[in-house]
Amino acid sequence: MSSTPPGWDAAPADYPSYCSAEDALFLLQMINRCIQAEEEPQVKEILESLRSLLGYKHLYFLLVELNEEGLLLEKSEFSIDWPVTEFHAGQSRGLEHKDPVFSVLANLEFQHHYWNLLAFEYGADPQWVAAALQAGLNEGYAVRTYTHNKKEFSQIDLSGGFLFERRTEFILDTIKPHIHKAYTLIRQKRDLSLLEERERLILQLLQKGMNRRMIAEELGISESRTQQLMNKIYTKLDAHNAPHAVAISLSRGLIDFA
Numbered sequence: 001m002s003s004t005p006p007g008w009d010a011a012p013a014d015y016p017s018y019c020s021a022e023d024a025l026f027l028l029q030m031i032n033r034c035i036q037a038e039e040e041p042q043v044k045e046i047l048e049s050l051r052s053l054l055g056y057k058h059l060y061f062l063l064v065e066l067n068e069e070g071l072l073l074e075k076s077e078f079s080i081d082w083p084v085t086e087f088h089a090g091q092s093r094g095l096e097h098k099d100p101v102f103s104v105l106a107n108l109e110f111q112h113h114y115w116n117l118l119a120f121e122y123g124a125d126p127q128w129v130a131a132a133l134q135a136g137l138n139e140g141y142a143v144r145t146y147t148h149n150k151k152e153f154s155q156i157d158l159s160g161g162f163l164f165e166r167r168t169e170f171i172l173d174t175i176k177p178h179i180h181k182a183y184t185l186i187r188q189k190r191d192l193s194l195l196e197e198r199e200r201l202i203l204q205l206l207q208k209g210m211n212r213r214m215i216a217e218e219l220g221i222s223e224s225r226t227q228q229l230m231n232k233i234y235t236k237l238d239a240h241n242a243p244h245a246v247a248i249s250l251s252r253g254l255i256d257f258a
Contacts, residue, residue, distance in 0.1 A: 018167045026053060027174050034178035040078075043183050047156070048080055050175060054168055056161030057136065058082045062102060063154045063183060065251050074238075074248060076187065083135035101142045101157060112169065115140035115159060136160045143172045145180040151251070154180040188252055194236045195254060202229055203249045204256075206242045 026049075033046050043061075051059040060082050065074040101115055116139065140159030147153065156176055158168075195203075198219070205215045216226040230242065239245035249255045 018165070019170055023053075023167070023171065027171065030175055031178050034175075034182040037182040037186060038189075040183070040186060043179065043186065044078060044080070046179060046182070050156075050171075050179075051080055051158065054158060054161065054171060056140065056158035058140075058157075058159045058161075060157040060159075061154065061179075061183075062157075063152070063180075063187075065152045065248075074251070076183070083137065101140070102155060105142075109144075109146065110142075111144055113142045115142065141168055141172070143169075143176050145176045152184075154183065195233070195249075199229060199233050199236075200249075200255055202226070202233060203246060203254070206230075207246045207250070207255065207257075 030046055030049060033042070037043050037046065047059055047061055059080040061078055063076040101113055105113060115137070137159045139161055140157060142155060142157045144153050144155045154176070156172065156179070158172075201219070202215060205218060210218065212223055212226050212230065216223045219226065230245075233239070233245055234241070237245050237248045239248055246255075250257060
């Protein structure tokens with residue numbers, strides 16, 4: 001009995017031999033799901049399907065934005081059956097992660113990394129590696145997708161599964177940019193709905209270098225009311241101060257460059 005999906009006579013002649021017709025069809029379906037995704041749960045379902053397709057036990061997804069100095073600006077993350085263990089390394093720019101590969105390799109712009117090479121190539125702390133292995137974080141693979149300016153990247157980690165094979169790398173390379181784009185577009189849409197028109201105006205004025213008094217005069221409101229609105233903006237964006245709020249807004253496309 002043929003294992004070729006309905007409508008497929010055979011795998012395309014120029015398709016890699018390690019990628020079956022079933023894999024090819026599944027990838028096309030996943031890419032289409034990425035294009036149509038409108039909510040975070042839909043992206044998580046795609047990642048769950050990816051984990052199952054590749055036969056790994058754990059999956060971890062991370063989206064990171066960095067400022068001009070390469071320091072953390074924003075992060076989003078979610079996981080599927082990831083062991084609840086905390087890891088921390090000095091190289092991780094202050095991020096506490098459940099992902100030892102990210103923590104050790106945070107400063108490196110790698111595209112692919114096989115987990116079992118971690119301790120040997122980069123000299124990670126032996127006790128730390130032992131804790132990761134005890135949690136089941138072994139026989140894994142990590143891939144990253146960067147934006148053109150290198151200030152944003154997403155990372156997909158798979159662990160606790162089969163030995164890495166060429167098929168794994170091909171599937172991850174094919175799908176990772178689509179997952180990255182789907183999640184960033186969903187987040188941008190969500191963020192745009194968070195801010196009211198006046199709050200965006202305040203951010204534009206902050207970008208121009210105006211202080212609280214100047215903004216109050218521009219809007220014809222009191223300084224105390226202006227501060228209330230600014231505090232509300234900080235809360236919505238999870239920002240520490242005005243420069244941080246402006247940086248987040250610019251990086252997410254919530255306001256335009258002045």
